[in-house]
Amino acid sequence: MRQIIVIALTALICTVPLRPVLALEVDRAVAPRITVGGRLLATPRYDEAKGFDGQSDEDASDIDISDSSIMARFDKRIYSQQGVAGATIGIRKVGFESEVEGDVFFNQLNATFWNRSIDLVVGQTRQRNFVVELPTLRDEDLLAYAYVPDASSFREAEEDTLFAPIAAVQWYPNGGRNALTSFVGAQARTDLSGDPESPEINSVGLGWAYHAPEAMHLVEHTRAAGVRLFYQDVDESLSPSGDTGMYSLIAGGEWTLNRDPSRVWAVGVQGIYSEGLEDVEFDPLASEGERIGALNQAQSWALTGFLTYTGRPKLLTRTRYGLVFGIKDYPDETDARSYAIIPNFVWRIGHAIDLVAQYKYEALDDGLAAMTGFEYGQSIQVGLVFGFDKTFNDQIGERSSILNMEHGYIR
Amino acid sequence: MSDINKSVDAENRRPEELNEQSERIDSRRRRFLRGAAAITGGAAVLGGGVSGVRAAQMDHSAMGHGGNAYGSMMFMQGHQMEPGLVIEPPGSPGDDEVDYREFDMDIRIVEHEIVPGVKIHMFAFNGQVPGPEFHVTEGDWVKVNFTNHTEEMHTIHWHGVVVPYTMDGVPMITQDPVHPGQTFVYRFQAKPAGTRWYHCHWGTPLHASHAMHGAFVIHKKDDPLKERFPYTRDYTLVLESWDINFAREEMNGLLEGMKQVNLLMSQGKLDPQTHGFFRDFRDFRQAYESGQYIPPYLLSRSSGVEISYNFFGINGKSYPATKRLKIKPGEWIRVRMINASNARHHMHLHGHDFWWVAQDGNDLPQPLRLNTVHVEPGGTYDIMIYGDNPGFWTFHDHDTTHVRNNGIYPGGMLTLLEYEDFEPTYRPSTSVDQ
Numbered sequence: 001m002r003q004i005i006v007i008a009l010t011a012l013i014c015t016v017p018l019r020p021v022l023a024l025e026v027d028r029a030v031a032p033r034i035t036v037g038g039r040l041l042a043t044p045r046y047d048e049a050k051g052f053d054g055q056s057d058e059d060a061s062d063i064d065i066s067d068s069s070i071m072a073r074f075d076k077r078i079y080s081q082q083g084v085a086g087a088t089i090g091i092r093k094v095g096f097e098s099e100v101e102g103d104v105f106f107n108q109l110n111a112t113f114w115n116r117s118i119d120l121v122v123g124q125t126r127q128r129n130f131v132v133e134l135p136t137l138r139d140e141d142l143l144a145y146a147y148v149p150d151a152s153s154f155r156e157a158e159e160d161t162l163f164a165p166i167a168a169v170q171w172y173p174n175g176g177r178n179a180l181t182s183f184v185g186a187q188a189r190t191d192l193s194g195d196p197e198s199p200e201i202n203s204v205g206l207g208w209a210y211h212a213p214e215a216m217h218l219v220e221h222t223r224a225a226g227v228r229l230f231y232q233d234v235d236e237s238l239s240p241s242g243d244t245g246m247y248s249l250i251a252g253g254e255w256t257l258n259r260d261p262s263r264v265w266a267v268g269v270q271g272i273y274s275e276g277l278e279d280v281e282f283d284p285l286a287s288e289g290e291r292i293g294a295l296n297q298a299q300s301w302a303l304t305g306f307l308t309y310t311g312r313p314k315l316l317t318r319t320r321y322g323l324v325f326g327i328k329d330y331p332d333e334t335d336a337r338s339y340a341i342i343p344n345f346v347w348r349i350g351h352a353i354d355l356v357a358q359y360k361y362e363a364l365d366d367g368l369a370a371m372t373g374f375e376y377g378q379s380i381q382v383g384l385v386f387g388f389d390k391t392f393n394d395q396i397g398e399r400s401s402i403l404n405m406e407h408g409y410i411r
Numbered sequence: 412m413s414d415i416n417k418s419v420d421a422e423n424r425r426p427e428e429l430n431e432q433s434e435r436i437d438s439r440r441r442r443f444l445r446g447a448a449a450i451t452g453g454a455a456v457l458g459g460g461v462s463g464v465r466a467a468q469m470d471h472s473a474m475g476h477g478g479n480a481y482g483s484m485m486f487m488q489g490h491q492m493e494p495g496l497v498i499e500p501p502g503s504p505g506d507d508e509v510d511y512r513e514f515d516m517d518i519r520i521v522e523h524e525i526v527p528g529v530k531i532h533m534f535a536f537n538g539q540v541p542g543p544e545f546h547v548t549e550g551d552w553v554k555v556n557f558t559n560h561t562e563e564m565h566t567i568h569w570h571g572v573v574v575p576y577t578m579d580g581v582p583m584i585t586q587d588p589v590h591p592g593q594t595f596v597y598r599f600q601a602k603p604a605g606t607r608w609y610h611c612h613w614g615t616p617l618h619a620s621h622a623m624h625g626a627f628v629i630h631k632k633d634d635p636l637k638e639r640f641p642y643t644r645d646y647t648l649v650l651e652s653w654d655i656n657f658a659r660e661e662m663n664g665l666l667e668g669m670k671q672v673n674l675l676m677s678q679g680k681l682d683p684q685t686h687g688f689f690r691d692f693r694d695f696r697q698a699y700e701s702g703q704y705i706p707p708y709l710l711s712r713s714s715g716v717e718i719s720y721n722f723f724g725i726n727g728k729s730y731p732a733t734k735r736l737k738i739k740p741g742e743w744i745r746v747r748m749i750n751a752s753n754a755r756h757h758m759h760l761h762g763h764d765f766w767w768v769a770q771d772g773n774d775l776p777q778p779l780r781l782n783t784v785h786v787e788p789g790g791t792y793d794i795m796i797y798g799d800n801p802g803f804w805t806f807h808d809h810d811t812t813h814v815r816n817n818g819i820y821p822g823g824m825l826t827l828l829e830y831e832d833f834e835p836t837y838r839p840s841t842s843v844d845q
C-alpha cells in the first residue's frame with residue numbers, strides 16, 4: 001500500500017509546478033473570479049423504526065436543517081494562460097444523528113488547478129467513492145447504499161463517508177468528455193470504539209469517467225457514466241484477521257430517456273461491490289462501534305437507481321417527480337439484505353426555491369435487522385429548499401462549456 | 412476586407428470574400444435558387460414597392476398561411492426546423508426582372524483574436540470580424556443569400572439602406588428569424604448613397620455589437636465630395652466595444668437554450684411562447700396573466716444582465732493589433748467611421764484638422780473642419796484627411812477609458828495615421844502598459 005501511495009504522490013507532484021509560496025506578494029490588481037453558492041434545507045420530518053425481535057420501536061420528529069451549506073470558490077488564471085488555479089472553502093451543517101463534533105464542519109477546503117486536459121483538486125472535498133449522484137433530498141438518505149463504506153470507521157457519521165482530504169486528478173486525453181481518474185485519500189479513521197484517530201492516506205482509486213456537459217443533459221441521452229476501482233488500506237488493529245486491504249468496484253451511469261427538454265425522463269443506476277476484509281462476522285451482541293465497523297468491513301454489494309420526471313413547460317423547470325431505490329446485500333451473512341425506496345417531489349416556486357416532499361421506506365432482512373436493531377423504518381419530510389449560485393468577476397470560461405467543447409477550446 | 416491599409420478604387424471595389432456573382436451566375440445556380448423558391452412559393456408576380464416595383468404575390472401554402480398572406484411561420488401548428496430551406500420573401504423583383512449583383516453570406520462561430528493573448532468566440536459573417544465590406548453603386552440591385560450555419564437564429568438588418576420592409580431584417584416585425592441551416596434571400600436596391608452598414612437584429616446587444624456587423628458602402632456615380640476632396644484612398648473603420656465575459660457567457664447560455672429549442676422544433680413540438688413569441692400584445696398579456704408564461708425580464712427571473720465593456724477595437728482588433736491608416740504628403744484620404752458599438756466614441760486625430768463631410772451616409776450641407784468628431788452608436792461619420800504634416804499621428808477615441816485593454820492603457824480604440832515616403836527622425840515603437 002505504501003508503495004502505491006508513494007507512486008501516486010510522485011505522479012501527482014510531477015503535475016504541479018513547484019514554486020516557493022512563502023513571502024511573495026499578493027497582487028491585489030488581479031481580482032479572482034468569485035463564485036458563491038449555497039443551499040438551505042429546512043424540513044420538518046418524522047421518523048419511525050420498528051424494533052427487531054422485541055426491541056423497542058422508535059420514533060422521532062425534528063426540524064431538520066442538516067446538509068445546509070455555503071461555499072465560496074476563487075479562481076485565477078496562471079501566467080502562461082495554460083490553466084486556472086483556485087481555492088474552495090465551504091461549510092456544511094452536520095447530520096442530526098452524526099457523531100462528528102460541532103454543528104458545522106468544513107466540507108470543502110481545497111486547492112484546484114485545471115486546464116483543457118487536467119482537473120486537479122487537493123484538500124478536503126467530496127470523496128471519490130461513487131459515480132452517480134442520487135436525486136434524494138439529502139446525501140444521507142441512501143448513505144449505506146450509494147457510497148463505498150469507510151472500512152476504517154467505526155462510528156455513525158455521514159460526513160466521514162461523503163468528505164475527506166484527497167488529492168485527485170482527472171485527465172482528459174483529448175480534452176473531451178472522457179477522463180481517466182485517479183486519487184489518493186485520507187478517509188476518516190477511528191479506533192474500535194469509534195473515537196477519531198489522526199488521519200493518514202489510506203485509500204487510492206483509479207477509473208474512467210464520461211461526463212457530458214451539464215448544458216447537454218436535456219438534449220443528449222448519456223449524461224454520465226463511469227467505473228472506478230477503489231482500494232482502502234485498513235489499520236491492522238481494526239481488522240479482525242490481519243487482512244488490511246479492501247477493494248471495491250463502482251460502476252454506473254445516468255441517462256436521459258427521451259428527447260423532449262420540456263418533459264424530461266431520466267434514469268440512473270449504480271452498483272458497488274466491496275470485497276470486504278477477511279473473517280468479518282456480524283455479531284448482534286457486539287458494541288455499537290464494532291457493529292458499525294463490521295457493516296463497513298463486510299463483503300457487500302449494493303445497487304441503487306432512480307427514475308425522474310421533470311416538467312419544464314416553456315423550458316422553465318417547475319416540477320420534478322423522483323423515485324429512488326436501493327438494495328444492499330452482505331453475501332457472506334445469512335438474511336442480510338436491505339431494501340429502500342424513496343419517492344419524492346419538488347415543486348419549484350422560484351429560481352432555486354423549492355417546496356419539497358419526500359417519503360422513505362426501508363426494510364431489513366432478519367440477519368441485518370439483528371445488527372441494526374430495527375426491522376423496518378420510514379420517514380417523511382416536507383419543507384423548503386433555498387439555493388443560490390452567483391459568479392462575480394466572471395472572466396474564465398469553463399472547460400466543459402459548449403463553446404469550448406464544440407467550437408474550439410480557448411485558454 | 413477590413414484591411415484599412417488597402418488602397419482601393421472606391422467606385423468599383425468589391426469584396427472577394429462575398430463571392431460576388433452578378434457577372435457569372437451559372438444556370439445551375441439559377442435553377443437551384445428557383446427550385447428552392449418554388450418550395451416556398453417564390454417571387455412570381457411583382458407589384459408596386461418602395462422602388463416602384465410591383466409588390467410580390469406569393470403562394471405561402473408551404474408556410475402554413477392561407478392564400479397569399481405572408482406571415483410568420485412561428486405560429487404554424489407543428490412548425491419544424493427545415494434546414495436547407497431557402498426563404499424568398501415578397502417585396503422585391505425576381506431574378507428575371509432586374510440584374511442583381513448577387514452575394515453569398517453566412518454566419519458561423521469563429522475563434523477571433525482581438526489582441527495577442529485575448530481570443531474569444533464570436534458569431535461572424537463569413538467568418539470575419541467585422542463582416543465583409545460591401546461596395547456597390549447607387550441604384551444597383553443587390554441580392555444576398557444569407558445562410559445560417561449556427562444553432563442560433565439571426566437576421567441581417569441593412570442599417571440606413573432604404574429597403575422594402577420585408578427586407579429590413581427585424582425578427583418578428585418584418586420576417587421570421589433565419590433558423591439554423593436556412594437561407595434567407597435579401598433583395599433590394601442600393602440607395603441612398605453613402606456609408607451605410609449592416610448588422611444582425613436578433614439578440615442585438617450581443618449579435619450586433621460584438622461581431623455581427625459590417626460596412627455597406629453605396630457609392631455615387633458622380634460624387635461631388637470627390638471633386639471637392641479628391642481622395643485616392645478610402646478607409647472604413649468599424650468602431651467596436653466588447654465585453655468578452657458577457658459575450659462568452661451569453662453565447663454559452665443561448666446555445667444551451669437553442670439546443671433545446673431546436674430539438675423541440677425539429678420534432679414539431681415548439682410552442683411559440685417557449686421562444687417568447689406571441690401573436691400580439693394581447694396574447695402576451697393573456698399568457699402572462701394566466702400564469703402560463705413567466706417573462707424572463709421579471710425580477711423573479713433575472714436581476715439584470717450586466718454588460719461592462721473591457722475591450723475596444725477598430726475593425727476587429729484592439730491596439731496595438733489595429734492596422735494603420737496610410738497617407739502620403741499631398742494626398743487626400745477618406746475615412747468612413749461606423750459605430751457598431753453601444754458606446755459614444757470621440758475620435759480625435761493628432762497633428763491635423765480634418766473635414767467632417769457626411770453623417771449617416773448623407774453629405775453634410777457644409778463640411779466642418781474639426782479634429783475630434785463625436786461618433787454616436789449606430790451612426791456613420793465620414794471625414795477627409797489631407798496629408799500636410801508628415802509624421803506618425805495617433806487617431807483614437809478621446810474617451811481614453813476606451814483606449815485600454817482590460818483596463819490597461821494604452822490599447823483599445825487607437826490607431827496611427829502613418830505617412831509614407833517619409834524619413835522619420837523618431838520611429839514609433841509599441842507600448843502596451845503605461
